[in-house]
Amino acid sequence: MKVSDVMTRKVVSVAPEASMTEAVRLMLQHRVSGLPVVDRNEQLVGIITEGDLLRRTETGTEKHRTRWLEFLISPGKLAGEYVKTHGRKIAELMTGDVVTVTEDTTLDEVVLLMERHRVKRLPVVRDGQLVGIVSRANLLHALAAQASDAVSSAIKNQFLDDATIRDRLLAEMERQAWSPHASVNVIVRNGIVELWGSIFDEREREALRVAAENIPGVREVRDHLVWLEPYSGFVVEAPAGDASMQAAASKTPK
Numbered sequence: 286m287k288v289s290d291v292m293t294r295k296v297v298s299v300a301p302e303a304s305m306t307e308a309v310r311l312m313l314q315h316r317v318s319g320l321p322v323v324d325r326n327e328q329l330v331g332i333i334t335e336g337d338l339l340r341r342t343e344t345g346t347e348k349h350r351t352r353w354l355e356f357l358i359s360p361g362k363l364a365g366e367y368v369k370t371h372g373r374k375i376a377e378l379m380t381g382d383v384v385t386v387t388e389d390t391t392l393d394e395v396v397l398l399m400e401r402h403r404v405k406r407l408p409v410v411r412d413g414q415l416v417g418i419v420s421r422a423n424l425l426h427a428l429a430a431q432a433s434d435a436v437s438s439a440i441k442n443q444f445l446d447d448a449t450i451r452d453r454l455l456a457e458m459e460r461q462a463w464s465p466h467a468s469v470n471v472i473v474r475n476g477i478v479e480l481w482g483s484i485f486d487e488r489e490r491e492a493l494r495v496a497a498e499n500i501p502g503v504r505e506v507r508d509h510l511v512w513l514e515p516y517s518g519f520v521v522e523a524p525a526g527d528a529s530m531q532a533a534a535s536k537t538p539k
Contacts, residue, residue: 288392290427291392292388297320298323301330308378322379323415328413328415329413331376331379332383332408341370347370385407388416395419396424445501450476450478464493476504485513487521510524
């Protein structure tokens with residue numbers, strides 16, 4: 286999926302000469318935590334977010350340092366902080382270096398940028414002009430739509446035969462780097478998936494279960510997997526109900 290598939294096109298924005306009070310009012314009115322800043326030509330020049338307004342002299346939240354610590358900080362940095370805590374215009378408070386995307390950017394790239402720059406939203410631009418915004422909420426909407434489609438597909442394909450279910454699970458295991466596919470066997474009977482064999486990390490057990498449950502037509506997953514310590518080969522945890530395995534596990538050195 287691309288940004289154009291999920292982005293919000295009608296974006297609430299603010300002008301650089303607008304007041305801080307106006308920006309706060311718009312955020313509260315439209316229930317958003319950030320506003321793109323655009324000039325008269327609709328060119329994106331910055332972004333103002335809740336984070337830019339956290340430390341303000343009006344609320345007494347500006348940074349307070351001792352004199353000797355201020356002596357170690359450059360006057361330029363202190364002056365910049367003063368503008369952020371006392372400034373009244375958006376141009377004085379906004380973040381000017383904005384990370385942007387285009388309508389053709391993939392959602393995978395969007396998530397990567399959000400994680401890398403620790404931001405919740407990305408303006409969407411075309412030739413420098415703001416045409417939309419993509420936020421975490423937009424990604425959640427896309428996820429909800431995809432999940433709904435997956436459920437519908439599962440309903441349509443709920444009568445997959447056992448052989449097809451097994452083939453799909455084995456194929457998924459082959460694709461995943463974490464999968465112990467060489468040591469795990471899969472048996473499917475009447476939509477019930479049984480996992481046999483050994484794993485070398487307890488997290489692999491849950492991942493295999495999730496992989497099986499995501500296949501349309503699977504009614505139940507039964508776990509018979511043995512958790513082995515990868516270096517010694519000792520049993521860490523055996524399937525419940527297997528007396529011989531449980532006994533071996535109890536003798537395993539801790």
